[in-house]
Amino acid sequence: MRRESVARRRVFLVSILISAMAAVGGAQPTSPSMAVSPEPGPPPAPMMVGQPFPSLKIGAIMPLSGNLAAYGSSTLDGVKMMADEINKTGGVGGRQIELVIENNEGDTVKSADALRKLEGLNKVLAVIGPITSTNAMAVARDAQNKGVVLMTPTGTNDKITEYGDFIFRACFNDSFQGIAVARFAYEDLGLRSAVAFQDRTSDYSVGLCKSFSETFERLGGTMMPMESYKQGDTDFVPQLRKIRRAEAQALFVPGYPPELPLIVNQAKNIRLEATLLGADGWDNSDLTDNAGHNLQGSYFSGAFSTESKTPELEKFLALASARGIDDPRSFEALGYDSMGLVAQAALHAGALASFAPSDLASQRRALRGALASIENYKGATGAIAMQPSGDPLKSLVILRYDVAGDGIKSAFVKVVNP
Amino acid sequence: MQDFLQSVLDGVATGSLYAMIALGYTLVYGIVKLINFAHGEFYMVGAYVGFYVLLYGPGDAASPWTVAGLLLLAVAGSAAAASILAIATERVAYRPIRKYDRIVALLTAIGVSFLLQNLARIAFSPNPQSYVAALRGGARDLPLARFLDWYQSYSLPFDFEIQNAKILILAVSAVSMGVLYVLVMKTRVGKAMRATAQDIEAARLMGIDTDRVIALTFALGGLFAGVAGMLSGMLYNINPMMGFLPGLKAFVAAVVGGIGSIPGAVIGGLAIGLAESLAVFANLPTEYKDAVAFAILVVILLLRPQGILGTKRTEKV
Numbered sequence: 001m002r003r004e005s006v007a008r009r010r011v012f013l014v015s016i017l018i019s020a021m022a023a024v025g026g027a028q029p030t031s032p033s034m035a036v037s038p039e040p041g042p043p044p045a046p047m048m049v050g051q052p053f054p055s056l057k058i059g060a061i062m063p064l065s066g067n068l069a070a071y072g073s074s075t076l077d078g079v080k081m082m083a084d085e086i087n088k089t090g091g092v093g094g095r096q097i098e099l100v101i102e103n104n105e106g107d108t109v110k111s112a113d114a115l116r117k118l119e120g121l122n123k124v125l126a127v128i129g130p131i132t133s134t135n136a137m138a139v140a141r142d143a144q145n146k147g148v149v150l151m152t153p154t155g156t157n158d159k160i161t162e163y164g165d166f167i168f169r170a171c172f173n174d175s176f177q178g179i180a181v182a183r184f185a186y187e188d189l190g191l192r193s194a195v196a197f198q199d200r201t202s203d204y205s206v207g208l209c210k211s212f213s214e215t216f217e218r219l220g221g222t223m224m225p226m227e228s229y230k231q232g233d234t235d236f237v238p239q240l241r242k243i244r245r246a247e248a249q250a251l252f253v254p255g256y257p258p259e260l261p262l263i264v265n266q267a268k269n270i271r272l273e274a275t276l277l278g279a280d281g282w283d284n285s286d287l288t289d290n291a292g293h294n295l296q297g298s299y300f301s302g303a304f305s306t307e308s309k310t311p312e313l314e315k316f317l318a319l320a321s322a323r324g325i326d327d328p329r330s331f332e333a334l335g336y337d338s339m340g341l342v343a344q345a346a347l348h349a350g351a352l353a354s355f356a357p358s359d360l361a362s363q364r365r366a367l368r369g370a371l372a373s374i375e376n377y378k379g380a381t382g383a384i385a386m387q388p389s390g391d392p393l394k395s396l397v398i399l400r401y402d403v404a405g406d407g408i409k410s411a412f413v414k415v416v417n418p
Numbered sequence: 419m420q421d422f423l424q425s426v427l428d429g430v431a432t433g434s435l436y437a438m439i440a441l442g443y444t445l446v447y448g449i450v451k452l453i454n455f456a457h458g459e460f461y462m463v464g465a466y467v468g469f470y471v472l473l474y475g476p477g478d479a480a481s482p483w484t485v486a487g488l489l490l491l492a493v494a495g496s497a498a499a500a501s502i503l504a505i506a507t508e509r510v511a512y513r514p515i516r517k518y519d520r521i522v523a524l525l526t527a528i529g530v531s532f533l534l535q536n537l538a539r540i541a542f543s544p545n546p547q548s549y550v551a552a553l554r555g556g557a558r559d560l561p562l563a564r565f566l567d568w569y570q571s572y573s574l575p576f577d578f579e580i581q582n583a584k585i586l587i588l589a590v591s592a593v594s595m596g597v598l599y600v601l602v603m604k605t606r607v608g609k610a611m612r613a614t615a616q617d618i619e620a621a622r623l624m625g626i627d628t629d630r631v632i633a634l635t636f637a638l639g640g641l642f643a644g645v646a647g648m649l650s651g652m653l654y655n656i657n658p659m660m661g662f663l664p665g666l667k668a669f670v671a672a673v674v675g676g677i678g679s680i681p682g683a684v685i686g687g688l689a690i691g692l693a694e695s696l697a698v699f700a701n702l703p704t705e706y707k708d709a710v711a712f713a714i715l716v717v718i719l720l721l722r723p724q725g726i727l728g729t730k731r732t733e734k735v
Binding site: 065066067069070105200227228229230232234235237238239241242245257258261262265266269270271286289290 | 421424428432539543544545546548550551570571572579581650653654655657659663695698699703704705707
């Protein structure tokens, strides 16, 4: 073990990044600690002063405090899981990944500041984040202008990737998500009338409500007048009463905590009978802790289900539980896949001549090109093919909340392919 | 018709919460002519202290009685903490500048507001927390969590849909306003407060310790704000910025009612609460709900700048 050769370690790395994660997982050296490199001897030992292989700097913009802190820390956990795993097995072509983390508190101005700092001061190769559409759109133009790759793990608004060819995402976009949920409601659940309840301060929520409404009407369903709220609201009973009066069969609420659990609880408190439908923001422990049994029988779309048994997912779950995360959700998984996609692109780009350590701008361009040409990346959230637009081609799953013992658990319902 | 009555009841309950906060603005303004913009932060601190008392309070709250005891302790704690904070704010920030121009005091108050918000971010974490979620875990908290579920749910007397919390809020605010009225109108301390409000110099010449009266006024305002903070914190969730919007609306309520007038604050609070609720009933898009209070403010300032119950003062230049 100790004298493992460079070649062997490279093979390890490539196999992890490209395909056979589970196979490697079985043969993995034991140490669960996240020590960067236990190898003292052989030359490619990463990251020492004066080494020929400088570290690979990747920025991360995440909300680590404030309303969205739960999502930010989950996503960052996923990013770190992948980065540590890559570093433990020799880095990207011998270069260790060095994460530079900025907390944007879910704020657009702080997001823009963070991007400027990461790009200009830290000279990162790529930025992972921000996680919400509104924040991602606040930095996308700058990222494009500066020519630094922006990979948002969970920013689903359609417009994000339209800012340019340096902007990517690891998740599906809202059109696909809204369409999938609307079709599911109409075709599988047989619901014929619905109300959309949108957070008008969130580009994510507005975009989803639009695609849901259009699809539901195109299928032949009736959309009742849309209701709205804004971030920071706490009392939703007036709107919910209006929705109850409209007697819609479904209520689509593509929101986030802290508003989302209040909406769910208040809807149940006033005995609103519509079936609650949500999107990927529902896959979150803040919601299940706060709304509990009130979630029973509601449906939402998610990036993955722990019930699909791909080797990549098994590997991800094993890594998560080694970190003490027993019930990882979309956000961990998409953070993990974002880091994986960037690392694989860096590996491909490393083979290109222009990937010399000196010229940052051309490195970033090479990385962008490599990322855009990823055809079959097997991630925790399934197979990903990157389209020229920066949107991945991938499937989503519909999940349902059901009471399980004292708590509430999401159960897999079906896969929807693009 | 039933929807209309429901909206009225909702409006009255929300309005009484605004009124409880507005009392603090109006008391303080009546006496030192200061609009204490940090008042919303007393409300926020009350919510947090109540939260921590319930979370770490003594006794294993297994029986209904210990639950009731713990709740009373939490209410007392939030009232006391907010009062103490109010007194401290007055002593540290406002008293030293009392002799300067009123604009200085106003700007100081805004500064204190930001300072307290950010201190709370450090002390309590900037992330929103929820009474219900925090109290759901652990055996000792079960009856408490059940109380909170009751508090948030709706009972249906006479076919109306009234949230239990709203009834409790209404009762608590009615009692505290009554107590305040008696205190100000029927006691010696109240007389001293009224005298100080009329003319602080003359009151001092008559032997009233005006510094103490002012401190007491702040304490009273803080007390009501703290209790209101806990009552609404149990209903929704708590975060360091939670005092901002209710504080602003209560300030509007105080101005609409006639700043400086105690019954004015009550009327103003109820008027704002009712207007908001009826606007939604009248099918105003709900996104304009927050604008209603400020629209009323504009109308009142144009038509009756001294407020509904305010008296016109002639400013001596």
